[in-house]
Amino acid sequence: MTPPDLLHPEPELWVNAIALRQxxxxxxxxxxxxxxxxxxxxxxxxxxxxxxxxxxxxDLFVRDLVARCFPLATTSGKHKPRKxxxxxxxxxxxxxxxxxxxxxxxxxxxxxxxxxxxxxDETWRALDELFTLLxxxxxxxxxxxxxxxxxxxxxxxxxxDKLASGFGGARSGLARLAEFGAGIVAxxxxxxxxxxxxxxxxxxxxxxxxxxxxxxRVRAFQLVRVEENSGNRFHTGPLHRWLTRVRLLxxxxxxxxxxxxxxxxQGVFDGIEEFLWLCFQLRRDIxxxxxxxxxxxxxEGRGLEVCLPELGPRLEDGSRAASEFExxxxxLLLLEERAPRPCDLTLGGGALLIVTGPNSGGKTRLLQAxxxxxxxxxxxxxxxxxxxxxxxxxxxxxxxxxxxxxxxREGRLGxxxxxxxxxxxxxxxxxxxxxxxxxxxxxPSEAEEIFRLVLDLLSEIEPQAVVSTHFLHFAxxxxxxxxxxxxxxxxxELDAAQSPTFGFVEGVAETSLARRTAERLGVTRxxxxxxxxxAKARRxxx
Numbered sequence: 001m002t003p004p005d006l007l008h009p010e011p012e013l014w015v016n017a018i019a020l021r022q023x024x025x026x027x028x029x030x031x032x033x034x035x036x037x038x039x040x041x042x043x044x045x046x047x048x049x050x051x052x053x054x055x056x057x058x059d060l061f062v063r064d065l066v067a068r069c070f071p072l073a074t075t076s077g078k079h080k081p082r083k084x085x086x087x088x089x090x091x092x093x094x095x096x097x098x099x100x101x102x103x104x105x106x107x108x109x110x111x112x113x114x115x116x117x118x119x120x121d122e123t124w125r126a127l128d129e130l131f132t133l134l135x136x137x138x139x140x141x142x143x144x145x146x147x148x149x150x151x152x153x154x155x156x157x158x159x160x161d162k163l164a165s166g167f168g169g170a171r172s173g174l175a176r177l178a179e180f181g182a183g184i185v186a187x188x189x190x191x192x193x194x195x196x197x198x199x200x201x202x203x204x205x206x207x208x209x210x211x212x213x214x215x216x217r218v219r220a221f222q223l224v225r226v227e228e229n230s231g232n233r234f235h236t237g238p239l240h241r242w243l244t245r246v247r248l249l250x251x252x253x254x255x256x257x258x259x260x261x262x263x264x265x266q267g268v269f270d271g272i273e274e275f276l277w278l279c280f281q282l283r284r285d286i287x288x289x290x291x292x293x294x295x296x297x298x299x300e301g302r303g304l305e306v307c308l309p310e311l312g313p314r315l316e317d318g319s320r321a322a323s324e325f326e327x328x329x330x331x332l333l334l335l336e337e338r339a340p341r342p343c344d345l346t347l348g349g350g351a352l353l354i355v356t357g358p359n360s361g362g363k364t365r366l367l368q369a370x371x372x373x374x375x376x377x378x379x380x381x382x383x384x385x386x387x388x389x390x391x392x393x394x395x396x397x398x399x400x401x402x403x404x405x406x407x408x409r410e411g412r413l414g415x416x417x418x419x420x421x422x423x424x425x426x427x428x429x430x431x432x433x434x435x436x437x438x439x440x441x442x443x444p445s446e447a448e449e450i451f452r453l454v455l456d457l458l459s460e461i462e463p464q465a466v467v468s469t470h471f472l473h474f475a476x477x478x479x480x481x482x483x484x485x486x487x488x489x490x491x492x493e494l495d496a497a498q499s500p501t502f503g504f505v506e507g508v509a510e511t512s513l514a515r516r517t518a519e520r521l522g523v524t525r526x527x528x529x530x531x532x533x534x535a536k537a538r539r540x541x542x
Contacts, residue, residue, distance in 0.1 A: 003278055004163075004180040006173050006285035007380075008047070008094070009102045013281070016043040020277040027134040028152060028269050030145075037135065041085070041280070049092035051378075055426050056398040059434075060371050061332055063087055069298060069331050070291040072124070085284045086291055093378035097311050097392055102173055103380025104308045107292055109172040116174060117293060119166030120286055123177070126162050127283045130155040130276075149265045150197070156272060157193055159279060160184045180278075189271030196268050292381050295331070299384065302339040304329060306382035309373075310389040312349075320349035320391035320430065323370075323464065327386035330369040340365070341502045342385070347464060349391060350486050352455055355468040356475050356509040357492025361500035363468045364400055364436050370466055371398045371434045393464070395431035397423055420454060433458065433465040448474045452483070459484050475508045 005011040019040040027036070057063070066087050094100065110117045133152045163181025167174050184190050296306045305327065312321030327342035334340065343366070347353055355363050373383045378392055399419055416439060423433065438454065439447035448471065455478075458465050469475055479489050493503040 001180075001183060001274065001278065002176075004176050004282045004285075006106060006176065006282070007089075007099070007103060007288065009098050009173075011176070012047070014045045014047065015277060015281045016040060016045075017277055019043050020280055021273060024134070024273055024276055028149060028266070037131070037280075038084075046088065046092055048095050050095055050394050050428060051091065051093055051375075051396055052426055053091040055422075056371060056375070056396045057091055059398040059400045060368055060375065062090055062375070065332060065372065066090065066291075069295055069334055071294040071298065072287060072290040086287060089284075089288055090375060090379045090381070093375065094380070100311065100378060100380045100392070103288075105172040106174055106289060107308060107380075107382065109170065109174060110289060110293060111296075113170075116167060116170060119162065120174075120289060123159065123162045123166060124283070124286045124290060126155065126159045127279060127286070130159055130279070131283070146265070149269070153193060153265065153268060153272075154197055156276060157190075157197060160190060160272075160275065177282075180282075184272075184275050189268075189275070192268050192271055196264070296382050299331070299334060302334055304334075304339060304342065304384070305386045307385055307387055309377045309383045309385075310387075311377075312389055312391040320393075320462075320464070321389070322349050322351070323347040323388075323390040325370075325373065325385045325388050328369055328373065328388070329384050330365045331372060331384040332368065333365065343503050345370070345490075345504065347466070348486055348488060349464060350459075350462045351464060351488045352459060352484070352486050353466045353488045353490055354475050354478065354508075355466065355490045355492075355504070356470070356472055357504075358500060358509070358511070361492035362502040362504075363492065365502075366504060367398070367400070367434045367436055367466055367468060371396065371432070374432050393430060393432045395426070395428035396434075397427060397431055398434040399423065400436040417450075420450070423454075424457070427461060427463065429461050431461075431463045433463045433467075435465070435467045438467050438469055439471070447471060455484060455487075459486065472509055472511070479508050 003011045003013040005013075020037075023036045023040045053062075063083065066083050070086065110120065130152065133148070133155055136148065160181060163177050164185045165181070167178040167181070170178060299306050312323075323346070325343075325345045328345055329340040329342040341362075345366075347370075355366065357363055369384065373385065373388060374390065374393060374396060377383050377388065377390055399422075419435075420438075423435070427433065439451045451469070451471065451474065455465075455467075475489065478487060489506060489508050490504050491507045491509040493501045493505045495501050
């Protein structure tokens with residue numbers, strides 16, 4: 001059977017079928033807990049990707065983004081997605097625009113047709129119930145374990161029925177769910193499952209006659225008619241059941257009824273086992289789209305928008321089109337008390353953008369917003385902007401200034417130089433490069449030499465680079481001299497009172513507002529003198 005893949009134009013099987021078969025068999029028989037399933041899924045194959053997670057994961061806080069901003073949008077409330085699987089999909093975006101377009105078409109249809117989104121939600125909840133039952137532990141009594149297995153089979157049938165009936169008329173990749181469900185329903189294994197559950201839930205029909213007193217109590221009970229469900233293939237008549245028990249006793253066998261039922265249930269489960277381990281793959285794919293819808297609803301609840309980006313083609317000379325964002329924002333700020341302020345941004349396809357401005361003006365947040373938008377776009381996700389147009393990149397490198405650690409082997413300059421070397425060691429042609437406060441670990445004269453070296457070499461491999469710096473005079477000279485092609489400049493916008501608006505405009509900042517920042521944080525001569533006087537007064541009292 002073709003894998004029900006919702007993430008790739010050509011269906012792929014990524015789960016480890018052998019490992020999952022073993023876990024499923026054991027889980028149905030006695031329950032196994034969630035660890036066994038997670039271990040089996042850890043042995044699954046990852047899709048091909050050109051992105052190296054170590055080059056951007058930590059600096060973009062990808063795991064925090066998944067945990068905080070991507071609740072599953074379900075009718076039964078918001079649920080946390082399985083972080084490992086969703087994070088893996090984001091950290092390793094697929095190669096090629098065809099896959100991204102395929103995922104965008106599914107999201108576009110889910111937004112346009114709410115009935116399909118509800119069907120996807122109902123299917124996920126049915127899958128979640130099924131796998132919760134499979135993870136449950138074996139119960140003490142044999143009869144209770146028989147009941148548990150019947151409930152598992154009943155949950156499996158619910159999943160199959162929702163797949164077969166919920167996605168009719170879908171035009172995107174969601175049509176694969178209808179095809180997958182229809183294939184299951186048409187199989188002999190499903191027919192056996194349906195007949196067994198019908199037999200278990202409808203052994204016989206009883207007609208009874210009751211006599212009631214004036215106070216509503218039952219005074220007499222009379223059985224009028226008993227009609228067994230003889231049309232079911234699992235039905236056996238009373239005489240046949242009695243003869244079977246006598247025959248077993250004559251041959252010296254004592255077989256409990258629970259054992260016979262258990263073997264019957266296991267046989268039906270074996271028939272649908274292939275469908276079930278394919279559903280493990282399906283559950284991950286569905287969670288990807290429900291998390292995307294959850295992100296969309298979360299952002300809109302804060303008064304912000306998301307979009308599916310336009311993917312710019314390569315130009316005739318082999319270069320990439322410019323990136324354009326309308327009302328771009330950093331999704332990591334969605335949980336802050338105040339919603340993030342969006343900004344508009346255009347960045348040339350081979351541009352080297354230098355961002356300047358005061359501390360706490362939003363430079364680092366802007367850099368993260370650009371990096372996250374590129375990552376989410378290439379994963380086939382919504383982008384945190386009203387409108388976005390960008391080109392797919394062959395790599396992503398993001399570095400923000402790190403805090404000093406106790407076991408650091410190098411000083412600030414050495415750490416900075418290692419950061420630069422790490423950039424060029426992992427840089428692919430045409431990557432997106434984002435570096436916060438380049439060369440901040442050394443004095444201005446040496447920093448300018450290294451800064452210019454980095455920009456010169458970056459321009460040779462045609463990246464799209466965004467670099468922030470506090471060296472305002474140096475940035476100003478670069479703006480005037482234009483020593484290389486593609487230089488662009490952006491500065492933090494200030495209001496009439498010279499306070500950051502958290503917006504950005506073209507140009508180079510003229511001041512870092514160090515004095516204003518010092519005043520805001522209480523680091524002035526007068527404020528520090530007051531602290532010293534207070535310390536002297538305390539000493540005098542002691």
